[in-house]
Amino acid sequence: MVKVTIDEQTLEVEAGSTVLAAAERLGIEIPTFCYWKRLPPLASCRMCLVEIEGLRRLQPACATVAADGMAVRTNTPLIEETRASMLDMLLANHPLDCPICDKGGECELQDMVMAYGPGESRFRDPKRVFHSKDIRLSPVIIMNVNRCIQCQRCVRMCEEVVGAVALGTVEKGMDTAVTGFEGSLASCDQCGNCVEVCPVGALMSFPYRYRARPWDLAETDTICPHCGTGCQLTVGARKGEFMRVRSDWEHGVNRETLCVRGRFGLDFIEGRDRIKRPMIRRDGALTPVSWEEAGEFLRQRLAAVEGRAAGGLISPRLPNEVLYQFQKLMRTVFRTNNVDCSSRWSTPLDILAPLVASFYSRGALEQVIGNDCVLVVGGNVTEENPVTEYLLRDAARRRDTGLLMLSARPSRLDADARAVLRVQPGGEAQGLAAVVAALAAVADEGLPGDIPAKTPSSAAGANDALDRLVVMLKEGRNVTVLANVDLLRSPLARETLQQLGNLLQLLRLLGKEPSMQFLFDRANQMGAWDMGVLPGVLPGLGPVADEATRTKFERSWGAEIPRKPGADVDAMLELCENGRMGVLYVVGSDPMMSYPDREFVERALGAASLLIVQEAFFTDTAGLADVVLPAAGYGEESGTFTNNEGRIQALRKFREPPFDARSNLAIFDFIAALREQPLQLSASAAVFDEITRLVSAYEGLTWEGLGGDGAFTRSAPRPWAGAPFAPPPPTRVTDVLQLITGNCLFHNGYVSERSQTLNSVADDPFIEMSARDAARLSLSDGDQVLVRSARGELTAKLKVNKRFPDGLVFVPENYRALRLNSLMRRGEYPCPVEIRACAKAASALEEDRV
Numbered sequence: 001m002v003k004v005t006i007d008e009q010t011l012e013v014e015a016g017s018t019v020l021a022a023a024e025r026l027g028i029e030i031p032t033f034c035y036w037k038r039l040p041p042l043a044s045c046r047m048c049l050v051e052i053e054g055l056r057r058l059q060p061a062c063a064t065v066a067a068d069g070m071a072v073r074t075n076t077p078l079i080e081e082t083r084a085s086m087l088d089m090l091l092a093n094h095p096l097d098c099p100i101c102d103k104g105g106e107c108e109l110q111d112m113v114m115a116y117g118p119g120e121s122r123f124r125d126p127k128r129v130f131h132s133k134d135i136r137l138s139p140v141i142i143m144n145v146n147r148c149i150q151c152q153r154c155v156r157m158c159e160e161v162v163g164a165v166a167l168g169t170v171e172k173g174m175d176t177a178v179t180g181f182e183g184s185l186a187s188c189d190q191c192g193n194c195v196e197v198c199p200v201g202a203l204m205s206f207p208y209r210y211r212a213r214p215w216d217l218a219e220t221d222t223i224c225p226h227c228g229t230g231c232q233l234t235v236g237a238r239k240g241e242f243m244r245v246r247s248d249w250e251h252g253v254n255r256e257t258l259c260v261r262g263r264f265g266l267d268f269i270e271g272r273d274r275i276k277r278p279m280i281r282r283d284g285a286l287t288p289v290s291w292e293e294a295g296e297f298l299r300q301r302l303a304a305v306e307g308r309a310a311g312g313l314i315s316p317r318l319p320n321e322v323l324y325q326f327q328k329l330m331r332t333v334f335r336t337n338n339v340d341c342s343s344r345w346s347t348p349l350d351i352l353a354p355l356v357a358s359f360y361s362r363g364a365l366e367q368v369i370g371n372d373c374v375l376v377v378g379g380n381v382t383e384e385n386p387v388t389e390y391l392l393r394d395a396a397r398r399r400d401t402g403l404l405m406l407s408a409r410p411s412r413l414d415a416d417a418r419a420v421l422r423v424q425p426g427g428e429a430q431g432l433a434a435v436v437a438a439l440a441a442v443a444d445e446g447l448p449g450d451i452p453a454k455t456p457s458s459a460a461g462a463n464d465a466l467d468r469l470v471v472m473l474k475e476g477r478n479v480t481v482l483a484n485v486d487l488l489r490s491p492l493a494r495e496t497l498q499q500l501g502n503l504l505q506l507l508r509l510l511g512k513e514p515s516m517q518f519l520f521d522r523a524n525q526m527g528a529w530d531m532g533v534l535p536g537v538l539p540g541l542g543p544v545a546d547e548a549t550r551t552k553f554e555r556s557w558g559a560e561i562p563r564k565p566g567a568d569v570d571a572m573l574e575l576c577e578n579g580r581m582g583v584l585y586v587v588g589s590d591p592m593m594s595y596p597d598r599e600f601v602e603r604a605l606g607a608a609s610l611l612i613v614q615e616a617f618f619t620d621t622a623g624l625a626d627v628v629l630p631a632a633g634y635g636e637e638s639g640t641f642t643n644n645e646g647r648i649q650a651l652r653k654f655r656e657p658p659f660d661a662r663s664n665l666a667i668f669d670f671i672a673a674l675r676e677q678p679l680q681l682s683a684s685a686a687v688f689d690e691i692t693r694l695v696s697a698y699e700g701l702t703w704e705g706l707g708g709d710g711a712f713t714r715s716a717p718r719p720w721a722g723a724p725f726a727p728p729p730p731t732r733v734t735d736v737l738q739l740i741t742g743n744c745l746f747h748n749g750y751v752s753e754r755s756q757t758l759n760s761v762a763d764d765p766f767i768e769m770s771a772r773d774a775a776r777l778s779l780s781d782g783d784q785v786l787v788r789s790a791r792g793e794l795t796a797k798l799k800v801n802k803r804f805p806d807g808l809v810f811v812p813e814n815y816r817a818l819r820l821n822s823l824m825r826r827g828e829y830p831c832p833v834e835i836r837a838c839a840k841a842a843s844a845l846e847e848d849r850v
Contacts, residue, residue, distance in 0.1 A: 001013065001014060001015065002014075002017075002066055002067060002068040002070075003068055003069065004019070004022050004066045004067070004068075004069075004070045004071075004072065005070070005071045005072065006019070006022060006023050006026055006028055006072045006073075006074065007026075007028055007072070007074055007075065011025060011026060013025070013066055016065060017065070017066050018041070018061065018062060018063065018064060018065060018066065019050060019052075019059075019061040019062075019064045019065075019066050019070075020032070020035065020048055020061040020062045020064075021066075022066050022072075023061060023074060028074055030048045030050065030061050030074055031048060031115070031116060032045065032047055032048045032062060033045035033047050033108065033109075033149060033151040033199055034047075034062075034151040034152060035048060035062040036153055036156070036157070036197060036256075037255075038161060038255070038256075038394065039156045039157065039160060039161070040156075040160070040398075041060070041062045041063040042062075042063075042151075042152055042156070043062055043063040044150070044151070044152065045086070045149070045150075045151055046082070046086050047083060047086055047087075047112070047116075048060050048061040048062050049061070049079060049082055050064075050072050050073065050074050050079065051072065051073040051074075051076055051078065052064070052070060052071070052072050053070070053071035053072075053073075054071075058078070058079065058082060061074070080116070084116060084117060084118040085118075087109075087112060087113055087116060087117040087118065088117070088118045088121050088122060088123065089123070090109065090149050091113065091117070091121060091123075092121065092123035092125065092127070093127050093146075093174065094109065094127075094146075094147060094149070094200075095127065095144075095146045095147060097147075098110065100210075101147070101201035102201050102204045102205070102208065102209055102210070103198075103200055103201035103204070104201070104213065105213055105214040106214045107199070107200055107201065108199035108200065109149060109199060109200045127146075128146075128174065128175070129146055130145040130146055130177055131145065131146070134204075135179075136206060137179075137180045137184055137185045137188075138180075138184065138185040138188055138190055138206075138761070139190070139206065139757075139760040139761050140190050140192060140205060140206050140207060140264050140757060140761060141185060141188070141190070141192065141194070141195060141203060141204070141205070141206060142203075142204050142205075142206045142209060143178075143179075143202060143203055143204070144201060144202055144204070145177045145179070145202060147200045147201050147202040148178055148200070148202040149199065149200055149202075150176050150178075151199060152169070152178075153194075153197040153198065153199070154167055154178060154194035154197060154198055154202075154203055155167045155168060155169060155178060157193050157194055157197050157257075158193070158194055161193065161257060161390050161393070161394065162189055162191055162193060162257075162390060163382075163389065163390070163393050163412050163413075163416075164187060164188060164189050165187065166180055166181075166185045166186075166187050166188035167179070167180060167185070167194060168180075168181075178202070178203075189259070189260055189745060190260040190264065190761045191257070191258060191259050191260045191263060191386065192205060192258065192260065192263040192264060193256070193258065193263075196246065196256055196257075196258070196263075197256060205244065205263075205264075207244075207267070207757045208243060208244040211243055211244070212236070212238050212243045212244070214236075216238050217236035217237065217238055217243055217244075218236070218237055218238070218654070219234050219235065219236050219237075220234065220235050220237070220635075220652050220653075220654035221233075221234050221248055221251075221650075221652060221708070222234075222235055222635070222650070222651055222652040222654065223523070223641045223643075223649050223650070223651050224258070224261075224523065225266075225317055225523045225634045225751070226259075226261040226262055226265060226748040226751070226752065227261070227385050227521050227522070227523060227743075227748055228385065228485075228518070228519065228520025228521060228522060228523060228524075228525055228526065228643055228644040229253060229254065229365075229385045229386075229387045229388050229643060230252070230253055230523070230641060230642075230643025230644065230645065230647060230649060230710075231253065231254035231257075231258055231259075231262050231387050232247075232248045232252030232253075232254060232708075232709075232710075233247060233248060233254075233258060233262055234246050234247070234248050235266065235635065235654050237654050237655060240655040240656065242266060242267060242269055242270060242635075242655075245258070245262065245263050245264070245266050246263075247263075248708070250708065251708035251709050252708075252709060252710070253364070253365055253366070253387070253391070253643070253645065253647070254387045254390075257387055257390055258387065259386035259387055259745075260386075260745065260746055260758070260761065261746070261747070261748050261752055261758065262387075264755070264757045264758060264761070265748075265752045265755040265757065265758045266634075266635075266755070267755050267756060267757050268634075268751055268752055268753075268754035268755040268758075269633055269634055269635055269636075270756075271617055271754035273617050273618045273754070274616060274617060274618075274630075274633075274658060274659065274661075275615060275616065275617065275618050275622070275628060275630040275631075275659075275661070276288070276630060276658075276659035276660060276661075277289065277290070277630060277659065277660045278290065278291055278293070278294035278627070278628065278629055278630060278660070279294075279625075279627070279628040280293070280294055280297045280626070280627050280628075281625070281626045281627070286623075286625070291660070291662075291670070294627060294629065295670065295674055297627065298612070298671070298674055299674045301583075301626065301627070302583065302610070302674060304609075304610075305582030305583050305609050306582075307582075308580070308581070308582025308583070308609065309336065309338065309575055309580055309581050310330070310334040310335070310336045310338060310581075310582055310583045310584075310585070311330075311336065311338035311339070311566075311567060311572035311576075311581060311583075311584050311585070312327070312329075312330040312334070312336075312338065312339045312340075312584075312585045312586075312587070313339075313340050313341075313343060313569055313572070313584070313585070313586045313587070313589050313591065314326045314327075314339070314340075314341055314528070314533055314586075314587040314588060314589060315341070315522075315587065315588030315589040316341045316342060316522040316523070316524050316525040316527070316528040316533075317522055317523050317524060317588060317634075317749075317751065318524065318587070318588050318639075319524065319638075319639025319640055319641060319651050319684070320524065320527040320530070320531055320639060320640045320641065320648070320688070320691060321639040321640065321665065321684045321687040321688055321691070322587075322637075322639060322664040322665060323341070323524070323527060323528050323531040323533050324531040324532075324539060324687055324690075324691055325664075325665055325668050325679065325682075326339070326533065326587060326664075326668065327339050327531060327532050327533045327539070328557060328679065329668050329671065329672060330585070331557075331559075331561050331562065332557050332559035332560075332561070332677065332679075333671070333672050333675050333677045333679070334583070334585075334675075335560075335562060336566055337535050337536070337544055337561070337562050337564065337565055337566030338535060338566035338567045338571075338572055338575075339533055339534065339535060339566060340533065340534065340535060340568050340569040340572070341525070341528035341529070341533040341534065342488075342522075342528075342569065343569050343589050343591035343594045343601075344594050344595065344596065345489045345493065346493075346568040346569060346570045346571075347488060347493075347534060347568065348493055348497060349535075349536045349537060349565075350536075351494055351497040351498055351501065351722055351723075352497060352529075353536075353537060353541050353543075354501070354718075354720060354721040354722040355497055355500065355501050355504075355516075355722065356529070356541060357541065357717070357718045357721070358501075358504070358717060358718055358719065358720045358721065358722075359481075359501075359504045359514060359515060359516045359717070359720075360515075360516060360517065360518075360646070360715055361480070361515035361516065361517055361646075361715065362645065362646030362647075362697070362712050362713050362714065362715040363515075363645065363646070363715075364645060364647070364712070365391055365517070365644070365645050366391055366395075368480050368515060368517065368645075369391060369392055369395045369401060369480060369482075370395060370399055370401060371476070371477075371478035371479060371480045371515075372401070372402055372475075372476035372477050372478050372479065373401070373402040373404060373472050373473055373476035373478070373479045373480070374392065374401055374402070374403055374404065374479075374480045374481075374482060375404040375405075375406065375469075375473070375479065375482070376392070376403070376404070376405050376406070376407070376413070376482045376484070376519075377406045377407065377428060377432065377481060377482065377483045377484060377487065377500065378406070378407050378408075378428050378483060378484035378486050378487045379407060379409065379484025379485070379486040379487075379519060379742060380407070380410070380411040380484075380742065381411055381413055381482075381484070381519060382412040382413060382745065383742070383743055383744055383745040384484060384486070384519060384521045384742060384743050385520075385521070385644075386745065388482075388519060388644070389411070389412070392413055392416075393413065393416055396413075396416040396417070397416060402418045402472045402476060403416055403417045403418060404418060404419050404420075404421075404469050404472055404473070405417045405419070405420045405421065406421045406423065406428065406431050406432070407422070407423065407428070407484070408423050408424065408425045408426070408427065408428070408740065408805065408808055409740070409742075409804075409808070409810060410422070410801070410803040410805075418468065418469075418472055419468035419469035419472060420465055421434075421435070421465045422465070422805050424732065424734075424738070424805075424807065425738035425739075425740050425807065425808050425830040426492065426732070426738065426740065426829060426830040427732060428487055428490075428496050429490075429492045429495040429496040429498075429499050429728075429729045430728065430729060430731055430732070432496065432499035432502070432503055433499050433502070433728030433729065434466060434728075435466065435469060435470060435473070435503060436451070436499060436502045436503050436506055436728075437451075437728070438466055438467070438470045439470050439473055439503075439506060439507075439510075440506060442470060442471075442474055443474065443510055447506070447509060451502075451506065451725050473507070473512070474510070476512060477512065477513070478512060478513050478514075478515075479507050479512045479513070479514045479515075480514070480515050480516065480517070481500065481504065481514065481515070481516040481517075482516070482517055482518075482519050483500060483516060483517075483518050483519065484518075484519045485518050485519060485520045485522075485525065486521075486740075486742050487500075489596070489740075489741075489829050490829050491827045491828070491829060492729060495726070495729040498722070498723060498726035499726065499728070499729075500516070501720065501722045501723075501726070502725050502726060504720075505720055508720075517644050518644060519644060520643075520644050521742070521743050521748060521749070522749070523641055523643075524641045524642060524643075526642045526643060526644060526646060527640070527641055527642035527648075529541065530642055530695060530697060530698070530713070531691070531695075534568075535565050535566035535567055535568050535571075536565035536566070538550065538553055538561070539553070539691070539694060539695045540694070540695040540696050540697060543565075544561065544562075544563070544564075544565055544566075545563060545564065545565060550563070552694065553694065556690070556693075556694055557680065558680065559677075569591070569595070570826070572584065573591075573595070573600065573601060573604035573605075574604070576604040576605060576607050576608040577600070577603055577604040577607050578607075579607055579609075581607075581608050581609065582609050583608070583609065583610040583611075583612065584605070584610070584611050584612070585612045585614070585671075586611070586612065586613045586614070586615075586621055586625075587614040587615075587631070587664065588614065588615060588616070588631070590615075590619040590620060590621045590622075590750060591605070591621055592605065592619065592620035592621040592623075592624065593619070593620055593621075593750055593816060593819075593821065594749070594750070594813070594821065595821060596821050596824040596825075596826065596829060597791075597821060597824050597825050597826045598819060598821040598824075599791065599822065600825075600826055601821075602624070605621065605624045606624060610627075611624060611625045611626050611627075612625065612626065612627045612629070612671075613625035613627070613628050613629070614628075614629045614664065614667055615628065615629075615630070615631055616631050616632065616633035616634075616636075616661065617633070617754065619750075620816075629662075629667050629670075630657075630659065630660055630661040630662070631657075631661055631662065631663070631664050631667060632657040632661055632662065632663045632664060633657070633661075634751075635653060635654045635655055636653060636655060636656065636657040636658075636661070636663070637653055637657075637663045637665070638650070638652055638653045638684050639651045639684050639688070640688060640706070642713060645712070646697070646712055646713045646715065647709075647710045647712050647713070648698065648701065648706065648710055648711055648712075648713055649706060649709075649710035650703070650706045650710070665682050665683070665687070666682065668682070669682045685703065688703060696714070696716070697713040697714050697716075698713055698714075699714070701713070734807075734832070735807070736807075736832040736833075736834075737769070737773065737808075737809050737832070737833050737834065737835060738807055738808060738809065738830035738831070738832060738833070739787065739789070739809045739810075739811060739823065739830055739831040739832075739833045740808065740809070740810055740829070740830045740831075741810065741811055741812065741813040741820060742810070742812065742813060743812060743813065743814060744766075744814055745762075746758050746761050746762035747762065747812065747814030747815075748814065749813075749814065750814065750816055752814065753814060753815065753816055764796075764797055765796045765797070765811070765812065765814075765815035765817070765818050766796055766797050766798070766799040766811075766812070767785055767787055767796045767797070767798050767799065767809065767810075767835070768798075768799045768800075768801050768804065768809070768810040768811070769798070769799075769800065769801070769804060769808065769809050769810070769835065770800075770801060770802070770804035770805060770806050770807075770808065771800050771801070771802045771804075772806050773804075773806055773807070773809075773835075774798065774800045777835060777836065777837075778837070779798055779800075779835070779837060780798070781798060781799065781800040782797060782798065783797070783798045783837055783838075784796070784797060784798070784837070785797075785798045785836065785837055785838060786835065786836055786837070786838050786839075787809070787811065787823065787833050787834075787835055788833060788834045788835075788836075789823040789824070789832065789833045789834075790825070790832070791822065791823055791824060791825055792822040792823050793823070794811075794818050794819065794820065794822070794823065795838050796811070796818065809833055809835065
């Protein structure tokens, strides 16, 4: 610690702290333009100059390290004159178009001039003008370089935080201009973080431009609905109409950053296919009716299927309170444990529950990834969880964290990783088994005898990367494993989780204090698990077969709970297909698009005796329903989300449900009343209070206590209760192209496909494969190609990726028109496919050659 004195106030700070950081701790304001907390200091704007006793010249506070005994003054006549001169110089060339500038009313330059600027300007030269019209750099970003004050925040944010190099500078001195490559942002993530950090109106959001002024907006702090990172954001609406999103600089895991989906993708709530009124099926067609008519129809149909099996499927994008109340409704009113929260995969609970109980770290991601080693398993963080990628890059570059990657798909983070172990599509289980065996082989003696002692042959050809990865794990003191939820798609999900458990067990035996978190691609997947929306567990992940756990909830709910675990989504669909399912209740989910076998799910849903769909938008699944109930969408009901970290945050309502839609909780009350078994609680606040009483990880939490940063749920690590060191799975060898799927950067699931803004950035589906595979098939980047499986075929544009491994084909799951799941069969993932040029494209190419 060093002791410094600033404006006659003394404090101790850590060695290496800057004068600016020390002043902030004392509450002393020092103006800055180029400084940004998460960026290295640049010291170019000279606004933060201070006097330091013993030095002749003024020093930049943002780049000056505090020394023991240092005496600093931040507000002397010389400093005031210097600041005024710097602002005078900026204004000399700055266009005074504040009345039409989007930044008017929240412009840092305006604020600085009011606080520190000169009374009049001494410059009389003509203003420098780069161009007369604004330049549209991309579908979402527009630039006016004349307003730029050359702080370089945007360029540095793009390169050092986001990891893209879309912006740069040309010329020097006062002629410096920020621009994209040849006036465009071709390599841009379109995240808009450059717009967020721009202190003036040089970079602007095109979708928001000229739509409103800051003082027109009613702003609401809430949580992003797209992925499980759980970014906090501020929604601006005017008279209930969505206008814009901006970051909450001081709160949340993301602070000032957002990805393209979070910043520009919330306009999906204005989707044109909103369900306006309840609908019932009459004479084979869905007919709009009143809530009273829908209730009477449902009462009769429910009575007709009384005593038969029931099942419920709900989306993990919905709030905790809705998820909790849904499983409670199914268990107490429909008397069934047939509940699930994902239609894309089934969860092997016997492995997952012990894994979460033993190793899941419910702590800040920024702290968790500050460990010596971070191993990312599966998926593509860049495209699934972009803001998590920003934090991982920062940890690797500035905190010297050893970043390790094990996956089939390459990601942009590979460039910052110490070791990258590329596995075959769907081969994460074999890759993890190889790591466990190799680590056990080089570890100290005294390990249990059931640990595999020989590296499986699946690691052949990747020994260098495997060796580097194992050395990093062995030498690290603390290890964090980040597992992509895509691992659960595979038929080998159980084996993959077992090998993940093996690795974490071994790391614990080696004293590495391992922890893990999942990287979910749905906003509240962690909350869905915690709320017990699974067939074999109750809220808190306690087994439904456990007498004490079940009794606790029965006493609170005043109703009996079935003793046997229920059916997951796959088994429920089988019940439907076999004519044994009386009622299937689907809330916010669209298995017709997301279940990995469209033919099977269409057949199953069509065979259900009664299909109830509760949705905000008209989906393919709603088109098959017997009853469709219009529900509130994002921003139309309050509640909480639990993100990947286990951080619970407030999801706030910023507008009323349109048309005849009702809140999800109100609809559950409506259904329960039809069964003459009313639920005890229906208000979101009351359900939240019950959760905090009955779910141990949430005990003691209060709505007021969530604050700006939310609050962390509690973990109580238990000894590993899974199988002791499961053997490695058999090695898969294939020479057929293997198709895997997931989210792309610009879309997440099918919700974002309703965003006109996101569609303007990336509206074309694509098929991605390696350069070698493309050359072998005589295909080129941009070709229209056909993908064929044993089940079906589709066409899309080819995207050649030089970093892709041979044999891997990736198609994003986010495009409804593709009907990607029509290629797949249950239990077959990755999906074997053939690829060739489309007949039309091939014949046109042949004609051109002739």
